[in-house]
Amino acid sequence: MNYFDKIALTVITFLPAAAALALMFFPRGTAQTDSHGHTHYASDKPIKWVVLGVSILAFILSLHLPAHFDYAQSGFQPRFNTNVEWIASPNIHYHLGVDGISMWLVVLTTFLVPLSILIQWDSVHGRVKEFMVLILLLETAMIGVFLALDMFLFYVFWEATLIPMALLIGIYGHERRIYAAVKFFLYTMLASVFMLGSIIWLYLKVGSFDYAAIQNALSAGQIPGIATAAPWLFLGFFIAFAVKVPLFPFHTWLPDAHVEAPTAGSVLLAGVLLKMGTYGLMRFNVALFPEQARINAPWIITLAIIGIIYGALVALVQPNLKKLIAYSSVSHLGFVVLGIFSFTVAGADGAVYQMLNHGVSTGALFMLAGMLYDRRHTYEIKQFGGLATPMPVYTMLFLVITLSSIGLPLTNGFVGEFLILSGAFQAKAIYAILATTGVIWSAGYMLWLYQRTFFGEIKLAINRNLPDVTQRERLALFPLVVLALIMGLFSPYWMKAIDPSSMRIVEAAQAPKVHATVHPEDSSLKLVSNRNSENTNRK
Secondary structure, X not given: OOHHHHHHHHHHHHHHHHHHHHHXXXXXXXXXXXXXXXXXXXXXXXXXXXXXXXXXXHHHHHOHHHHOOOOOOOOOOHHHOEEEEEEOOOOEEEEEOOOHHHHHHHHHHHHHHHHHHHHOOOOXXXXXXXXXXXXXXXXXXXXXXXXXXXXXXXXXXXXXXXXXXXXXXXXHOOOXXXXXXXXXXXXXXXXXXXXXXXXXXXXXXXXXXXXXHHHHHHHOXXXXXXXXXXXXXXXXXXXXXXXXXXXXXXXXXXXXHHHHOOHHHHHHHHHHHHHHHHHHHHHXXXXXXXXXXXXXXXXXXXXXXXXXXXXXXXXXXXXXXXHHHHHHHHHHHHHHHHHHOOOOHHHHHHHHHHHHHHHHHHHHHHHHHHHHHHHHOOOEHHHOOOOOOOOHHHHHHHHHHHHHHOOOOOOHHHHHHHHHHHHHHHHOHXXXXXXXXXXXXXXHHHHXXXXXXXXXXXXXXXXXXXXXXXXXXXXXXXXXXXXXXXXHHOHHHHHHHHHHHHHHHHHHHOOOOOEEEEEOOEXXXXXXXXXXXXXXXXX
């Protein structure tokens, strides 16, 4: 262990916030008005380069985690643990930690932020400095959610994500941006109050906000009155996370937020913020309240399957490109919830992997949609058609991401959906059968979208001379396209960190029964009929 290991999580988390603070003192320079009436400042371009450089540095630093990760360790990594007293009374600690689940979500966050900045490079007119400050503050808050192991600190980071995202939508969004921003803020903030109530109750009984202390007290049955309170505590956490996912029927804020958000906001909202909900379900609902998770699993899985099918069917009839992608997220994240509450290692592994896959593929879809908007200033699908002729490179990139989104074999989406459906089948065959229809529907709405957008005759003259992908846009899109293929071909690299951590959570929540695991060194599915005997053999 070196010195940087001790401070790595703090540096990765707060580097963007420190840059945002410094950026606030950056001089604006001389105001200039372009031919379109947009006001720019002489310092806008240096600000963009500084923020891009800081975000790339944060990504490089985050790679220190997988490079020095102990893949045999199933829990939180001792070498990266940071735990110091913050407030003496109440007992609040600055406690950060990382395991195989949160590590890849942190890397996903730092990976998507610089790409989001690149894709929005020329699309922000006025208040560029404020836009970049909000992006950096949002990055710190998102990373903090995945790393915080003190529940008070977790809640601070959780709520901190709301402000910059709401401002990004409300200031830099489209026509109905104020409505969408207020709706997003109210939905998620009000739902979070229930989680806060659960956290405070646990603190009053345990005397600590520390995640490990609370988990140990719960598993040991040392908390008085827990039998009566457990269903309500579980529900308090669940409501907050279900709204963030969003799980049907808590999803109605998402299409409005996506349609009105700027491109970078949509990429980070779909790519990272929604994963905070599924991460919370796994880390808190299942890991802290395994018995309640088993009791409530049937109706939660029912909601997940409804979301899978409903989201796909609504996406199928959407005339708006961005709204179609938004409803596809409702469907895809229903798969993640299904995998979590299948209580199989295959399902949990697939759920975590699908969180990463969705961030890559849906983040890329929103980038592609934003590129069309920059050229045509509309998301209406009927305004396009025949774009393969003027935009061949764009057409090919869109095809790869489309196939990734529908889960074509050899792409990342296939691995996640296959594992989730395998785990669901072991839990109950009908779950997998119903969820599989969502795969069919997703192929329907994505391929139909592709056909309407790129094939056929060019009906509108303005579409004949649309510029193809620029060099900057290629720099933003190529990493996602390449990663979608790499994650489909080399999934064991990610699984060797995910599998031990998800196995630990599932085993604690699982009644003794046949279940499946995916070993990092072998991506084939293996049935394990008796986990206890396997542990004995390992010893």
